[in-house]
Amino acid sequence: MAKSIDVSDLDIYYGDFLAVEGVSMTIRARSVTALIGPSGCGKSTFLRSLNRMHEVIPGARVDGKIVIDGQNMYDADVDPVQVRRSVGMVFQRPNPFPTMSIYENVLAGNRLNSKRMPKSEADSIVEKSLKGANLWEEVKNRLNKPGSSLSGGQQQRLCIARAIAVEPQVLLMDEPCSALDPISTSAIEDLIHDLKSDYTIVIVTHNMQQAARVSEDTGFFNLAGAGKPGRLVEMNPTSKIFSNPDEPSTEAYISGRFG
Amino acid sequence: MSTPTPTTERETLSSRPGGRHDLPLTHPTLPRFAPALVGVMAVAAALLVGLLLGWGLALMTLLAVLVYAVALPLWARIVEGTRAAKDRLVTTLVWSAFVLAMLPLVTLMFEVISKGAKMLTAQFFTYSMRNVIGEGGGIYHAIMGTLLITLFAALISVPVGIMAAVYLVEYGQGKRMARVITFLVDVMTGIPSIVAGLFAYALFVIFFGPGVRMGFGGSIALSVLMIPIVVRSAEEMLKLVPDELREASYALGVPKWRTVVKVVLPTSLAGIVTGVMLAVARVAGETAPLLIIAGDTDSVNFNVFSERMATLPVFIYYSFTQPGVPPEFGEDRAWGAALVLIVIVMSLNLVARAVSKLFSPKTGR
Amino acid sequence: MTVTEAAxxxxxxxxxxxxxxxxxxxxxxxxxxxVALAGVAVFLTIEGFPAVTAPASAMGGKSGIVLYVWPLLFGTLLAALLAMIIATPLAIGVALVISHFAPRKLSRTLGYLIDLLAAVPSVVYGLWGINFLAPRMVGLYEWLEENLGFLPFFTGPASSTGRTILTASLVLAVMALPIITAITREIFAQTPVLHQEAALALGATRWEMIRMTVFPYGRSGMVSATMLGLGRALGETMAVAMVLSATGVISFNLISSTNPSTIAANIALQFGEASGLKVNVLIFSGLVLFVVTFIVNFLGRAIAGRGYKGESR
Incomplete structure (x- = not known):
């Protein structure tokens, strides 16, 4: 069920402000694509445009095409709600719903869409998703506790379980480990590794070692200049980016000369 | 800014070269028990003078406070300097202001309880004033009237208020109309209650003719007072819901309206309930609009859509201002009803705060 | 996945x-x-308009609506202004106690107490004013007449019941105080900690710190809080209707038994027995009250809005 994504000539705006300009890339199915770059270069903005979350912000809009499964998700007759059901997202800070238990949090996507399901089916979705998120063993005895009772790393895996419970085709992750300690980070990285056999994963990260560890392809974003929009500088297999990048600015960033 | 220092030489931590003044790190302060000591002496002085001149308690208290407010800063001025003295004076003044502000509450509670407690019998709660002259009777009709009128006011105000808050927070961001509504809601909070009553009357007169009295009119008038309170509190609560939760829901492919209904509103539920209860408490004690449009009657009336309807506040007003002959029975009933009304209003207040404290979800951190 | 809606x-x-x-x-x-707010204005205008041409018999012998409303408006403004003169300094002191002087644990409870003050229904304040406060003011009024009688406010003769406009203003002050306190204490508590610490680091005492940082930061808030308290005092009905023994004169004498009435109290006292054009006259006076409180509240909110913008960034 994993799908590839083709982005062509994408411009992203906040009101009149052009934040990201002219991005074209192909994101391969069943692989992990990492997006790196200095702060404020538009990589998170780009990520949010991949499931039309960008337009949640008033005045924000997008020009260009993002084609998934032969369909441009920015065509006028596409329902953004449907896009988000097939392109899931995990946020920088874990955000389980505070009014719901762990069990209900996993099912939130299914339940909030008012899909009625028998108890047995719900149970099996919860178990499958929590197992998929490597969290089942830790929480199986306290599924009715509030989601906020978990540690930060567990909460983030709960959010991943919640995202995969609706069986999306693509999973977007916006710096999923930046609020976590090293041990939780390593648990999430292992999880990403396991998930890529089923999902197309796009991850934004500030941590270059992480990008090198988890991804097959890497895109490097940078600002065209102070006050100018961000753009995709280089997109290549991760091994090439980290050993022999095409662009000098990529090498400068990776070797730590700026950013 | 230079610190005026006492003239006495004191040991210093370091004397820097270059001719700078040495700042002593300690300077004389009043002993810790100074305020207590001055307090005791002020009370003693006031007692002495008061007893000699045969003053009442109020005058003696006033004198004690005055003596304290003069003596402590004066002492501080001599020992600690002008700035510290000023600080102590202000401290005394603001605390006196607080105690003074508490006096009405304390005396009022004392009056109402001491005069009203003896009225709280089973008969008082279960009888109306129908055919009662002199002693006896009760406030059953008024309690029912207050409950019904307030209930209908809440039925109007809560949906309108919460939906308006949803509009302001979820849909109206940055829109001109939302800004206008926010501002007018603020202004509406200040509508005098009697004007709300006149509005309801002027509205109903058009449909029902002059001299109209109706419980539902009271509900309309109370709604005018209640809606802005509900909107304001619900708006504050909805704003507190972190955007991350909304985004988490959108990212699961949940439409906006379901996100609001199933994620945003439940998260802020405790706060909204608190706001509604405070609003109910506020309007349940309103007198003026009900005096105008709901009127008063001695009998039980369960129909808010026809005829006069007694309510607790109006009952209190009429029982006290037109107590009948002899007056003490009517006045007693007024105090009893006042105690009941205060208990209702204050327990609504306290329960409301308990709700917000106990049931608000812990948002992660 | 759910069914996609027909595009x-x-x-x-x-x-x-x-x-x-x-x-x-x-x-x-x-x-x-x-619509509701517009409705208040529209319906009051519709029902109040006939009063403009009402005969003197509908207005207690006054030959014009202006002559009828003016003494009431005078009393309303006088009582409300007196109340604000009493309440504002007290309310700011109370707000300071809660935001800066009381120990952290205690301040929450003290805040509750002040909120309870706001929760007491106005009719109960009326009972308290007439039964507790008024009789206790008589002695003070006699003293004022004797010793300060040369001032126009205290010329007397002092009321023997204590039910004067000054007593009514005291009750109004008690009722307006929690409103002013609620707003000012919130603004005081919002004063940036950075500013306050900067002042303390310069060696300021607590009071100097408050004068250097809290008051400048909260100035517009204090003004708007006072305006909102004024709005409350202008429109408050029952306490005045019960406490004040009104004769409808225009007088600055605060302690005598002949007092101006207020618009709201006058409506409450007259409405029950009124019929015909008298009702329209009362509604017209209500419209005047509405306009006055609307302006006061409008100004208060406008000042508050400007202050937040100017000072929060």
Whole structure:
């Protein structure tokens, strides 16, 4: 069920402000694509445009095409709600719903869409998703506790379980480990590794070692200049980016000369 | 800014070269028990003078406070300097202001309880004033009237208020109309209650003719007072819901309206309930609009859509201002009803705060 | 996955029925508020308008609506202004106690107590004013007449019941105080900690720190809080109607038994027995009260809005 994504000539705006300009890339199915770059270069903005979350912000809009499964998700007759059901997202800070238990949090996507399901089916979705998120063993005895009772790393895996419970085709992750300690980070990285056999994963990260560890392809974003929009500088297999990048600015960033 | 220092030489931590003044790190302060000591002496002085001149308690208290407010800063001025003295004076003044502000509450509670407690019998709660002259009777009709009128006011105000808050927070961001509504809601909070009553009357007169009295009119008038309170509190609560939760829901492919209904509103539920209860408490004690449009009657009336309807506040007003002959029975009933009304209003207040404290979800951190 | 809705032909962005209905309901609720506020003005005008040409018999012998309303307006303003003179300094002191002077643990409880003061129904304040406060003021009024009788405010003769406009203003002050306190204490508590610490680091005492940082930061808030308290005092009905023994004169004498009445109290006292044009006259006076409180509240909110913008960034 994993799908590839083709982005062509994408411009992203906040009101009149052009934040990201002219991005074209192909994101391969069943692989992990990492997006790196200095702060404020538009990589998170780009990520949010991949499931039309960008337009949640008033005045924000997008020009260009993002084609998934032969369909441009920015065509006028596409329902953004449907896009988000097939392109899931995990946020920088874990955000389980505070009014719901762990069990209900996993099912939130299914339940909030008012899909009625028998108890047995719900149970099996919860178990499958929590197992998929490597969290089942830790929480199986306290599924009715509030989601906020978990540690930060567990909460983030709960959010991943919640995202995969609706069986999306693509999973977007916006710096999923930046609020976590090293041990939780390593648990999430292992999880990403396991998930890529089923999902197309796009991850934004500030941590270059992480990008090198988890991804097959890497895109490097940078600002065209102070006050100018961000753009995709280089997109290549991760091994090439980290050993022999095409662009000098990529090498400068990776070797730590700026950013 | 230079610190005026006492003239006495004191040991210093370091004397820097270059001719700078040495700042002593300690300077004389009043002993810790100074305020207590001055307090005791002020009370003693006031007692002495008061007893000699045969003053009442109020005058003696006033004198004690005055003596304290003069003596402590004066002492501080001599020992600690002008700035510290000023600080102590202000401290005394603001605390006196607080105690003074508490006096009405304390005396009022004392009056109402001491005069009203003896009225709280089973008969008082279960009888109306129908055919009662002199002693006896009760406030059953008024309690029912207050409950019904307030209930209908809440039925109007809560949906309108919460939906308006949803509009302001979820849909109206940055829109001109939302800004206008926010501002007018603020202004509406200040509508005098009697004007709300006149509005309801002027509205109903058009449909029902002059001299109209109706419980539902009271509900309309109370709604005018209640809606802005509900909107304001619900708006504050909805704003507190972190955007991350909304985004988490959108990212699961949940439409906006379901996100609001199933994620945003439940998260802020405790706060909204608190706001509604405070609003109910506020309007349940309103007198003026009900005096105008709901009127008063001695009998039980369960129909808010026809005829006069007694309510607790109006009952209190009429029982006290037109107590009948002899007056003490009517006045007693007024105090009893006042105690009941205060208990209702204050327990609504306290329960409301308990709700917000106990049931608000812990948002992660 | 759920069924995709049939895609509409026009290139307008897809909108779900649920979203359209829900946002429509929300907007309708917002519009309801606008309509209600407009309705208050419109209906009061409709029903108050006949008063302009009403005969003297409907206005207690006054030969024109202006002559009828003016003494009431005078009393309303006088009582409210007196109340504010008493309440504002007290309220600011109380707010300071809660925000800066009381120990952290205690300050929450003290805040509750002040909120309870706001929760007492006005009719109960009326009972308290007439039964407790008024008799206890008689002695003070006699003393004022004797010793300060040369001032126009205290010329006397002192009321023997204590039910004067000054007593009514005291009750109004008690009722307005929690409102002023609630707003000012919030603003005081919002004073940036950075500023306060900067002042303390310069060696300021607590009071100097408050004068250097808290008051400048909260200035517009204090002004707007006072305006809102004034709005409350102007419109308060029952306490005045019960406490004040009004004769409808225009007088600055605060302690005598002949006092001006207020618009709100006059309506409450007259409305029950009024009929015909008298009702329209009372509604007209209510319209005047509405306009006055609207302006006061409008100014208060406008000042508050400006202050936040100017000082929060």
């Amino acid at each position: 509409p032909k026009p290139p307008a962005p897809v909108r779900r029925t649920g979203d359209v209905v829900f946002s429509g309901l929300a907007r309708a609720a917002g519009i309801t508020i606008l």
